[in-house]
Amino acid sequence: xxxxxxxxxxxxxxxxxxxxxxxxxxxxxxxxxxxxxxxxxxxxxxxxxxxxxxxxxxxxxxxxxxxxxxxxxxxxxxxxxxxxxxxxxxxxxxxxxxxxxxxxxxxxxxxxxxxxxxxxxxxxxxxxxxxxxxxxxxxxxxxxxxxxxxxxxxxxxxxxxxxxxxxxxxxxxxxxxxxxxxxxxxxxxxxxxxxxxxxxxxxxxxxxxxxxxxxxxxxxxxxxxxxxxxxxxxxxxxxxxxxxxxxxxxxxxxxxxxxxxxxxxxxxxxxxxxxxxxxxxxxxxxxxxxxxxxxxxxxxxxxxxxxxxxxxxxxxxxxxxxxxxxxxxxxxxxxxxxxxxxxxxxxxxxxxxxxxxxxxxxxxxxxxxxxxxxxxxxxxxxxxxxxxxxxxxxxxxxxxxxxxxxxxxxxxxxxxxxxxxxxxxxxxxxxxxxxxxxxxxxxxxxxxxxxxxxxxxxxxxxxxxxxxxxxxxxxxxxxxxxxxxxxxxxxxxxxxxxxxxx
Amino acid sequence: xxxxxxxxxxxxxxxxxxxxxxxxxxxxxxxxxxxxxxxxxxxxxxxxxxxxxxxxxxxxxxxxxxxxxxxxxxxxxxxxxxxxxxxxxxxxxxxxxxxxxxxxxxxxxxxxxxxxxxxxxxxxxxxxxxxxxxxxxxxxxxxxxxxxxxxxxxxxxxxxxxxxxxxxxxxxx
Numbered sequence: 001x002x003x004x005x006x007x008x009x010x011x012x013x014x015x016x017x018x019x020x021x022x023x024x025x026x027x028x029x030x031x032x033x034x035x036x037x038x039x040x041x042x043x044x045x046x047x048x049x050x051x052x053x054x055x056x057x058x059x060x061x062x063x064x065x066x067x068x069x070x071x072x073x074x075x076x077x078x079x080x081x082x083x084x085x086x087x088x089x090x091x092x093x094x095x096x097x098x099x100x101x102x103x104x105x106x107x108x109x110x111x112x113x114x115x116x117x118x119x120x121x122x123x124x125x126x127x128x129x130x131x132x133x134x135x136x137x138x139x140x141x142x143x144x145x146x147x148x149x150x151x152x153x154x155x156x157x158x159x160x161x162x163x164x165x166x167x168x169x170x171x172x173x174x175x176x177x178x179x180x181x182x183x184x185x186x187x188x189x190x191x192x193x194x195x196x197x198x199x200x201x202x203x204x205x206x207x208x209x210x211x212x213x214x215x216x217x218x219x220x221x222x223x224x225x226x227x228x229x230x231x232x233x234x235x236x237x238x239x240x241x242x243x244x245x246x247x248x249x250x251x252x253x254x255x256x257x258x259x260x261x262x263x264x265x266x267x268x269x270x271x272x273x274x275x276x277x278x279x280x281x282x283x284x285x286x287x288x289x290x291x292x293x294x295x296x297x298x299x300x301x302x303x304x305x306x307x308x309x310x311x312x313x314x315x316x317x318x319x320x321x322x323x324x325x326x327x328x329x330x331x332x333x334x335x336x337x338x339x340x341x342x343x344x345x346x347x348x349x350x351x352x353x354x355x356x357x358x359x360x361x362x363x364x365x366x367x368x369x370x371x372x373x374x375x376x377x378x379x380x381x382x383x384x385x386x387x388x389x390x391x392x393x394x395x396x397x398x399x400x401x402x403x404x405x406x407x408x409x410x411x412x413x414x415x416x417x418x419x420x421x422x423x424x425x426x427x428x429x430x431x432x433x434x435x436x437x438x439x440x441x442x443x444x445x446x447x448x449x450x451x452x453x454x455x456x457x458x459x460x461x462x463x464x465x466x467x468x469x470x471x472x473x474x475x476x477x478x479x480x481x482x483x484x485x486x487x488x489x490x491x492x493x494x495x496x497x498x499x500x501x502x
Numbered sequence: 503x504x505x506x507x508x509x510x511x512x513x514x515x516x517x518x519x520x521x522x523x524x525x526x527x528x529x530x531x532x533x534x535x536x537x538x539x540x541x542x543x544x545x546x547x548x549x550x551x552x553x554x555x556x557x558x559x560x561x562x563x564x565x566x567x568x569x570x571x572x573x574x575x576x577x578x579x580x581x582x583x584x585x586x587x588x589x590x591x592x593x594x595x596x597x598x599x600x601x602x603x604x605x606x607x608x609x610x611x612x613x614x615x616x617x618x619x620x621x622x623x624x625x626x627x628x629x630x631x632x633x634x635x636x637x638x639x640x641x642x643x644x645x646x647x648x649x650x651x652x653x654x655x656x657x658x659x660x661x662x663x664x665x666x667x668x669x670x671x672x673x674x675x
Contacts, residue, residue: 434612455611490518
């Protein structure tokens with residue numbers, strides 16, 4: 001590959017067609033609905049104008065946008081009304097993310113996002129987006145920006161195994177998709193003019209009055225659940241189609257995936273700070289886990305809650321596979337989250353969780369019973385049932401959460417585990433720790449219960465050892481990063497006199 | 503490599519000591535003014551509405567009392583408590599702070615990992631000639647803040663820390 005000249009280049013002009021098509025599809029759908037709802041003729045006449053406007057704006061944006069790659073910088077000039085000129089020094093480039101939705105693919109173009117992996121401001125603010133380039137150009141861009149990516153062989157670290165599809169129904173997506181299917185049906189009926197509020201729902205209720213409720217509602221719940229499961233399976237297939245995790249010759253990791261929307265994320269090895277094995281409750285019961293990289297510039301809290309998490313190293317997969325891939329990614333013999341001997345936390349952690357459960361249950365019950373005494377006796381019954389239910393649900397979770405707590409040091413990594421609804425086990429490079437935070441509530445002074453947080457430049461930026469006793473937390477922090485904390489430590493017996501000193 | 507379990511019998515347990523320096527004493531006044539400015543406006547608005555709208559008077563006064571009670575305790579307790587907690591210290595290789603009141607935070611940031619050092623002065627802080635030194639690292643966990651320093655002193659501290667951190671190489675991640 002020859003290094004390109006330092007001249008400014010335009011985006012691929014097909015982006016105008018792609019955006020125009022996207023807009024045309026939307027407008028065509030709207031026109032179909034208008035035709036169905038017998039809209040006046042002049043509304044139909046208006047149909048071409050938004051499409052022309054969008055295509056015109058895209059054309060203007062295409063004219064006004066230019067990018068170039070110099071030996072030192074990646075630069076982008078853009079903006080129709082507000083002009084911007086963004087440049088990123090090439091040594092700072094840490095990630096290149098190439099994605100294409102179905103329309104992009106139809107037109108043979110792809111969107112390239114260049115990330116610097118720095119947390120300052122929003123993750124979006126740190127990136128430079130080229131929307132869009134021809135697919136070969138996008139690929140060349142990726143290979144030029146990630147140094148040495150095109151020399152030598154790629155190793156396949158992991159690829160999708162469709163037996164893992166069994167993990168798809170074990171996710172919160174089932175409920176989310178089932179809920180949105182119900183909501184979507186309602187919206188569709190509303191748009192099509194079937195008047196669900198005034199006609200269909202009253203009809204439904206009067207029909208429910210004539211039938212045996214229990215079997216009907218059970219069947220309905222099962223049907224909705226089935227829709228959710230089918231949706232979750234479909235989503236899994238869409239997201240993880242042709243998933244491959246590759247090790248580039250220069251050590252960078254590249255994950256490619258997607259059926260309709262394709263996506264390829266490249267992480268430079270020097271960004272890697274560790275791995276996280278996340279096990280949401282259902283997935284944990286099914287023996288599966290998510291595997292994430294802890295790397296600078298990805299895996300932020302917002303990103304984790306979205307569908308596309310750029311730090312995902314594997315689809316939901318068997319725990320053994322997760323450990324194997326984590327070890328391979330870190331170039332270790334064994335995954336540190338598996339190799340570590342986790343030190344369990346003391347009973348204080350359990351006591352604290354049980355106390356929280358009981359206080360929450362009692363407070364809810366108390367409030368409802370108080371309102372019941374003042375207003376209506378029904379609330380008294382609701383009140384104590386709520387209290388009992390909260391405690392009954394909370395106590396097993398408290399035990400599980402306390403049992404899941406643990407921390408330890410192994411080789412180059414510190415490991416911490418916490419959570420019950422989503423148990424996370426994080427292995428963080430000890431040399432990636434860029435500070436410590438210790439948090440303690442005033443009423444935990446005597447027991448010494450605190451939270452020790454390792455801060456790092458990667459992932460969520462802060463990884464906690466929750467509900468640990470201060471001396472044990474300090475021993476752990478001092479062992480993880482020798483030399484940093486020791487100067488601020490004193491024997492527990494002399495703590496009081498130190499506090500009184502000026 | 504398996505970690506050695508904590509040995510509670512050999513050697514004594516170590517805990518964090520308080521950092522060496524306190525905030526300026528006039529920080530108490532700053533925190534008090536800040537608390538008053540936070541708590542008073544909603545109470546005043548509720549009382550004003552109570553005066554203007556006689557039918558809703560008992561409910562508005564009740565709301566004012568519900569906010570006002572804890573608010574007054576906050577004004578009375580927080581500043582002194584905060585002053586007792588807030589401490590800071592810099593050593594040859596780290597910044598060490600303790601902050602908060604009911605919830606206390608100790609923070610340690612190695613100088614080699616510091617990205618920027620700035621001072622921030624809010625309007626009320628300026629009235630008292632105080633400054634906050636903000637030390638940012640590459641972590642999303644937020645900057646380390648040293649509150650309640652004398653303004654001139656803070657400027658000197660920032661210069662000193664900037665010189666030290668500039669000497670460290672790399673991009674501090």
